[in-house]
Amino acid sequence: xxxxxxxxxxxxxxxxxxxxxxxxxxxxxxxxxxxxxxxxxxxxxxxxxxxxxxxxxxxxxxxxxxxxxxxxxxxxxxxxxxxxxxxxxxxxxxxxxxxxxxxxxxxxxxx
Amino acid sequence: xxxxxxxxxxxxxxxxxxxxxxxxxxxxxxxxxxxxxxxxxxxxxxxxxxxxxxxxxxxxxxxxxxxxxxxxxxxxxxxxxxxxxxxxxxxxxxxxxxxxxxxxxxxxxxxxxxxx
Numbered sequence: 001x002x003x004x005x006x007x008x009x010x011x012x013x014x015x016x017x018x019x020x021x022x023x024x025x026x027x028x029x030x031x032x033x034x035x036x037x038x039x040x041x042x043x044x045x046x047x048x049x050x051x052x053x054x055x056x057x058x059x060x061x062x063x064x065x066x067x068x069x070x071x072x073x074x075x076x077x078x079x080x081x082x083x084x085x086x087x088x089x090x091x092x093x094x095x096x097x098x099x100x101x102x103x104x105x106x107x108x109x110x111x
Numbered sequence: 112x113x114x115x116x117x118x119x120x121x122x123x124x125x126x127x128x129x130x131x132x133x134x135x136x137x138x139x140x141x142x143x144x145x146x147x148x149x150x151x152x153x154x155x156x157x158x159x160x161x162x163x164x165x166x167x168x169x170x171x172x173x174x175x176x177x178x179x180x181x182x183x184x185x186x187x188x189x190x191x192x193x194x195x196x197x198x199x200x201x202x203x204x205x206x207x208x209x210x211x212x213x214x215x216x217x218x219x220x221x222x223x224x225x226x227x
Binding site for chain 2: 104
């Protein structure tokens with residue numbers, strides 16, 4: 001089955017800095033890679049996703065890149081704000097498989 | 112915006128007791144899931160459900176677990192005889208379909224299960 005590794009486990013940045021979270025996956029059949037943000041006491045919320053036919057996708061301050069050859073994908077948050085503080089999970093899967101999640105990255109943005 | 116609803120938000124039970132966690136998926140979604148998250152750990156897949164039957168389950172989902180869609184709106188997870196290690200946050204999730212763009216998985220806010 002799929003195995004998703006995520007790094008770092010914690011990330012502290014100053015407000016306005018950029019944050020990068022990296023994930024690798026093992027199953028070459030995986031072609032769908034969402035990112036979820038989980039705030040304290042809440043369920044994971046989908047913030048951006050990318051499919052394997054695309055190398056990069058942007059949505060305002062958030063971008064995701066995918067290197068299918070190397071089997072890794074990354075989340076980039078620019079101009080971080082305190083409200084970006086949360087746990088971020090990457091996940092991988094395909095049309096016919098369930099999502100496998102990484103272990104999560106706790107992002108702390110200090111004002 | 113439509114959302115996945117879970118009840119209760121917190122459930123405390125004694126070891127060996129049965130619990131039922133309830134979920135109302137987004138109304139036009141066809142695929143339903145249960146995940147769990149032990150404190151500080153990653154989200155783990157338990158079971159997926161489509162067309163009134165289990166389509167996939169993990170090793171965690173043993174004979175003590177069962178799922179049901181008793182009517183057109185509810186989706187339940189039953190743990191027959193709870194163990195201490197069942198203590199976790201349980202998330203229900205649903206999606207419209209498979210393939211672009213229906214594969215987006217939406218999560219509820221979870222039920223925190225504490226087994227004493």
